[in-house]
Amino acid sequence: MIKLLIEKELKNILLSPKFAATFLVCSILILTSVYIGVQEYHTAVAQYEANQQIATQDIAQATNWGSVRNQVHRKPNPMQVFVSGLHFDVGRVSRISGSQDVKLIRSPYSDETLFALFRFIDLTFIVQVVLSLFAILFTYDAINGERENGTLKLAFANSVSRASYLISKFAGVWIGLIVPLLIPILIALLVTTLMGVPISGGDWASISGFIGLSILYVTFFIGIGLLVSSITRKSSLSFLLLLVIWIGGVLILPRMSVMASGQIVEVESIAQLEAKQEAYQKARWDEYSSTISKTWRERSQEMEGMDEAERQAYRDEREWDWLEEDDAARKQVQLDITDNNRKLIEETMNQKKLQERVAFSLARISPASSFRLAAMNIAGTDIDMKSRYExxxxxxxxxxxxxxxxxxxxxGTRNGFNINIDSDSGVKIDFGRDDQTLDTSEMPQYSAPVLTAGSTLSKSVLDFGLLGIFIILTFAGTFVSFLRYDMR
Amino acid sequence: MFKLIFIKELKEILQSSRFTISFAVCSLLIILSFFMGAQNYLSGKAQYEAAKQENYNQIAANTEWMSVNHSIMLPPQPLMALVTGISNDIGRDIEVRGRGELSAQNTRFNDEPIFAIFRFMDLEFIFGVILSLFAIIFAYDAINGEKVSGTLKLCFSNSVSRASFIAGKLAGSFVGLSIALIIPLLIGCALLPVLGVNLSSDEWLRLGIILISGLAYFGLFLALTIGISAMTNKPSNSFLIGLVVWIFAVLITPRASVLISGRMVEVPNVDEITSEKNRYRFQLFADDRPKMADFSVPEGTEPHLVMQEFSKFMNELSEERARKTEIFEEKINEQYINKKRQQERLALSLSRISPTSVFSLATTELAGTSLGLQNRYMDSAQDYQQVYNDFMTEKTGSGGMTGFRMIIRSSDDSGEEPETIDASELPEFEFQKATLSSAANRSLIDLGLLILFNVVFFGGAFFAFLKYDLR
Amino acid sequence: MPNADSSNHNTMETANETIKQAPLLEARNLTKVYEDGVKALDNLNIKVMPGEIYAMLGGNGAGKTTTINIFLDFIQPTSGNAFINGIDSNSDPLEAKKNVAFVSENVQLYPNFTALQNIDFFVRLGGKSNYKRSDYENALTRVGLQSEAFDKKLRDFSKGMRQKCGIAIAILKNAPAILLDEPTSGLDPKAGKEFTKLIGELRDEGKAILMSTHDIFRAKEISDHVGILNNGELVAQRTNAELKGVNLEQLYVEYMAGYMEETNQNLVLTNDLN
Known part of the structure; x- marks a missing residue:
């Protein structure tokens, strides 16, 4: 019986213009998106490699270690082809220097504002927005439409159980939607590998996770479509209701939750943070320079009353200690500044984390947010990517x-130069010995943070679970309401 | 006859549950987006003020102008919050030095990636994505629905001309739905001053044009859908076609055009350019080093005179380096910028096939958040740099502090704290917004295209119906 | 009914008595060949005089609806003409349609409008704008609609109720000619009977009525002429008098089955009749 019903559903769907349009739109969208994504990825990789080369060249040009300008880049991630996440929004390079805190700057979008104007559409967006819309189109009249046609009565004039009817309905729609999703995705994956994107074993795992997630998400929308179709009498009404649900869940709720959390939890801007950091830094150096000049004064006071030779001897004897003393003081300042910076950043980070938690908890009312967050976590282009890299x-x-x-x-070389001012010998600028070239072979190399499968899993398990719960709820609801559906 | 059909259409729309539900959703969305925009603007402004104050305090704690670290920030604007454009993607903070190339950092989305995940719900999004979809939902069965229900036949069993019927239909649905949109839009506008967002008359005018072009954009989707409905026999088919058209216009064309132009016009790598500039600066400094090493003063000169001489000498060198760097950078930038402009022009021209991009370009241009924002901000910053340079030269005798800063503290034994500077003397940075006329000028082509699209789609719907099979 | 109507009525009646007048609906050598080559009408000739009911009988695809569609200018004939009150409905459709009211098979009105709103719109569309609400109510009562339903939205109406609204619109338009496309299909016997009665009243007012129907018995009961169409051809035409005692059903079945008229010699060829 079920087999017959499923067969009918499938035939009904596969032969409908709905299916043809879905298949067409999905194929075009998915293939274009992945093609664009692969191109973007290749550009990013080329840029990344060029930049690394530039960085090593720059280092090789330096003549002493103190003047080395080092910078490291965020490594392009093959998964960004499918889930661009925050890739385009987060800075991709940071200067590495002792005097400056690490900060990712120059996001791809800020460098190429043209691309920011019309944002990139990735597979996540297509599934999240377009496929959910199609899921609604497939299901809004699944039950009440058949009632309106009279086919429901006709079917139930036979000995058909409601349960098997519902199951076959679901199976038919599900296959009808998953096929237009999976076939282009598989082709896109093939294209991706053929176009030379290196997909590692871990990436394959992520991709399967992502596909599974997409299927769950689409299943949820099929569920909600069937639910609404089974609690309303008219297909025009269920269509409108579902559209409202779709707009609310997919377009509005995620955005609103972020905006609301922005209102609830205040977070300092980076400019504020930096100004604070700088103020402390300046104050600390001022303090240092006044203490050091005090120390120098004390030292010269100690030497008061000595003649020139005694003074020289005194100085020679203590010079090393003094240097060490001064150096230690300077190092302490640097340490304090770094500590303070860290503390300030941590404070801001904590606020931000709180804001994120609030936003995401609110957003997760909508499965569309769960889907998006889980997809980004799986791909490693999530909100923590920035802090992870930094x-x-x-x-x-x-x-x-x-x-x-x-x-x-x-x-024994120092950074830059040394200026000696002496009332006797005048000004002397000393550059030290630095006409050498640097051997960079032993220099530590930066390696991008690696996400373990375990951490990815633990981060996305909540969203997977939520999607599962949503699906169970909608299906249970559909089942119950269809069992009591008025067939007339 | 036209009037009769027009009024019937209005009534029919207003009495449908489709309208009631969509009206509720649209109103909620529009008012919400105004509300969110206002909140966003206010919190952005508070942040901006706080950062500015922090910057001021930090400067005021200095004892010498020499050691000042000054940053300017892009001031938030109400229209920026309502039509975000690229304003969240460009660096907002610029550290100003008297000489040398400025760079803007800290984009909003980089600083607060949480907003980048789901993005904002601004007017451009509401109109561009949601209301255009609503237009399709409203109109997909405008003609073929009447055919299916038989009312079309019944109407035309009377002495009704096709022209007056379709004209009444188009006008009725447009006016009916526009009124439904205008109400929440006006409420949203009224909300702004209530929430404490005060717009200048210039900004009201811009907002007005933005909203009108939004209605025009909505109208063209409406006409397009009615046209599709007048070329198909089944409402389900016209809805699907409308949806496919919507996906192409709203989602695909803008992106594809950027991609194509990216392929066709090769723009040099930004990082390479930056590194080239760095290397040049580095080289200049290296060249100056022997000169520095040779610096000497006649023996027996007073130490403070020696210092004066020395800083004058160093300043001269750095001024010279700054001049050379500027020339070099200008040359290298010009080529880059030209290529980039070419790429942009191509992309934008291609994207204008889609009314959605036309609408986006027109509104962002009017709101001052289009691609030009970045250039304008950098231009303003460069003007300010000049002012700042003059100011610093006056204060310290040197404005060009490219990568080298020397602070000389003469310590006397008094142990007294040196006095801090008066930071209020610092000239204020003023962001030069594009004037209304220039913004209007630049958006003219898009506004014109919007009208053209309207004419074409309304005309198309009209003529499609003249040939429609009424049976 | 307003005054204009009754005076009109009177002139019609007197005209009817003087017999010699022009047909209100006339199909003259109508031929329609669709793009796909299907011949929907083949040289059709029909005349409907004032105060006459003409019933077109025929199976699905016989050309009945095509004929009505041509009268309403929904499609253009390949050759021949359709005249309403002497006006060629394809060359001057707007003028021609002033003289005709139409009731379709399974009337569907605007579902979001109430009965009165629908009637108001369509009657105004028919060029009558001086009616009052009470006129609408009278018309609806005349066609047998319960007064509780007047202000209900059409989407809650049954098929019979919608059909009544459609007829009320046609009555109110008060055009000399009326086209009915399968008006009784799907109505219950009681409603069908009421409908027949109404049509009869309209005929007595002097309207010329052309209806297409599957309902042989009803056609025989009320029509003045019956025409049988098969594959676009008018294969037989009888006056009511000629049908007296004739088994119309048998006649119908025979023509549908392709029997030629010779098998029944007291019947005359259609074309000869004119």
Whole structure:
């Protein structure tokens, strides 16, 4: 019985213009999007490689370790072809230097505003927005439409159970929607590999996860479509209701939740943060320079009353200690500044995390948000991508500055130049010895943060679970309401 | 006859549940987007003021103008919040130095990626994406629905001309739905001053044109859909066709055009250019080093005179370097900018096939958030740099502090704290918005195209119906 | 009914008595060949005089609806003409349609309008703008619609109720000619009977009525002429008098089955009749 019903559903759907239009639109959208994504990815990789080369060239040009300008880049991620997430919005390069905090700047969109004007549409968007719309188109009249046609009566004039009818209805629609989704995706994957995007084993796992997620998401919308169709009598009404649900869930709720959380939780802007950092830094250096000049004054006071030779001897004897003392003080300042920066960043970060939590909790009322968040987590283009990168870059910065300091100490060169002003000998500018070339082979190399499958899983499990719950709810609701459906 | 059909159409729309539900949703959306925009603007403004104050405090704590670190910020504007355009994608903060190339950093979406995930719900989005979809939902069965229900036959069993019927239909549905949109739009506008967002008369005018072009955009989708309805026999088919057209116009064409222009016009890598500039600066400094090493003053000169001499010497060198750098950068930028402009022009021309891009371009241009925003901001910043340079030169004797800053503290034994500077002397940065006339000028082509699309689609619907099979 | 109507009525009646007048509906050598080559009408000739009911009988695709569509200018004839009150409905459709009212098979009005709103719109569209609400109500009562339904939206109406509204519109338009396309299909016997009665009244007022129908018995009961169409051809035409005692059903079936008129010699060829 079920087989017959499913067969009828499938035939009914596969032969309908709805199906043809869905298939056509999905294929065009998915293939264009992935093609554009692959092109973008290749450009990004080319840029990334060129930049790395430039960075090494720049380092090679430097003549002493103190003047090395190092910068590291965010590595393009093959998954961004499918789930661009925040890739285009987050900066892609950070300067690595002892005196500056790590900060990703120059997002792809800020460099190429043209692309920001008409944003890139990735597979996630297509599934989230377009496929959910098609799911509604497939289901809004699934039950009440058959009632209006009279086919429902006709079918139930036979010994057909409501359950099997519903199951076959679902199966038919499900296959009718999943096919136009899966076939272009599989072709797109083939195109992606053929076009030379390196997809690792982990990426394949992510892709399967993403496909599974998409199927869950579409299933949810089929569920809600059937539900609404089974609680209304007229297909025109269910269509409108579903459209309202779609607009609310897909377009409005996610945006509104973010805006609401922005109102609820205040977060300082980066400009404010930086101004605070800078104020502290300046105050700290001022304090340092006044203490150091006090120290110098004290030292010269100690020498008061000595003649020139005694003074020289005194000085020679203590010079090393003094230097060390001054150096330690300077290092302490740097340490304090770094600590303070970290503290300030942490405070802001905590506020931001709170804001995110509020926003995402609100947004997750809509499965569209769950889908999006999970997709980004799977792909590694999620909201934590920035902090993940900045964290790992900070680690690298520490290694790098330690290394350059060690190298500098070894070679005895300093950064820049030294100006000596002496009332006797006047001004002397000393550049130290630095006509050497640097051996960069031992320099620490930056490696991008790696997401473990475990962490990805734990981050997206909530959204998978939520989608599952939503699906169960809609299906249970449909089942119950269809069992009591007035067939007339 | 026209009037009769017009009024019937109006009544029919207003009495349908389709209208009631969509009207409720649209009103909610529109008012919400105004509300969110206003809130967004206000919190952005508060942030801006706070950052500005922080910057001021930080400057005021200095004892010498030499050591000032000054940043300027892009001031938020009400229209920016209502039509975001690229305003969230460009750097907002610029650290100003007297000489040298400025760079804007901290884009909103980079700083607050949470907003980038789901993006904002601005007027451009509401009109461009949602209301155009609503237009399709409203009108997909305008003609063929009447055919299916038989009312078309009944109407034309009377002495009714096709022309007056379709004209009444087009006008009736447009006016009916526009009124439904105008009400929440006006409420939204009224909400702005209530929430504390005060627009200048210039901005009201811009907003007015934006809303009118929004209605025109809505109208063209309406006419397009009625046209589709007048070329098909089944409402389900016209809805599907409308949807496909919508997907292409709203989602695909704008992006595809950018992609195509990206393929056709090769723009040099930004990072390469930056690195080239860096290398040049580095080289200039290296060239100056022997000169610096040779610096000497006659023996026995007073130390503070030595210092004066030395900073004058260093300043001269750095001025010279800054001049050379500027020339070099200008040359290298010009080529880059030309290529970029060419790419933009091509992309925008291609994208204008779609009314959605035309609408986006027109509104962002009027709101001042189109591609030109970045250039205008940088131009304003450069003008300010000049002012700042003059100011600093007056204060410190040197404005060009490219990569080198020397602070000399003469320490006397008094141990007294040196006095801080008066930061209020610093000239204010003023962002030069595009004037209304220039914005109107630049959006003229898009506004014109919008009208043209309207004419074509209304005309198309009209003529399609003249040939429609009424049976 | 307003005054204009009754005076009109009177002139019609007197005209009817003097017999010699022009037909209100006339199909003259109508031929329609669709683009796909299907011949929907083949040299059709029909005349409907004032105060006459002409019933077109025929199976699906016989050309009945095509004929009505040509009268209403929904399609153009390949050759021949359709005249309403002497006006060629294809060369001057707007003028011609002033003289005709139309009731379609399974009347569907605007579902979001009430009965009165629908009637108001369509009657105004028919060029009558001086009616009052009470006139509408009278017409609706005359066609047998319960007064509770007057202000209900059409989407809640049954088929019979909608049909009544359609007839009320036609009555109110008060055109000399009326076209009915399968007016009784799907109506219950009681409603069908009421409908027949109404049509008869209209005929007595002097209207010329052309209706297409499957309902042989009703056609025989009320029509003055019956024409049988098969594949676009008028294969037989009888006056009411000629049908007395004739088994119309048998006649119909025979013609549908392709029997030629010779099998029944007391029947005359259609074309000879004119």
């Amino acid at each position: 964290e790992s870059m900070r680690g690298y910065r520490d290694d790098f500055t330690a290394y350059t300091q060690k190298k500098q100490a070894e070679s």
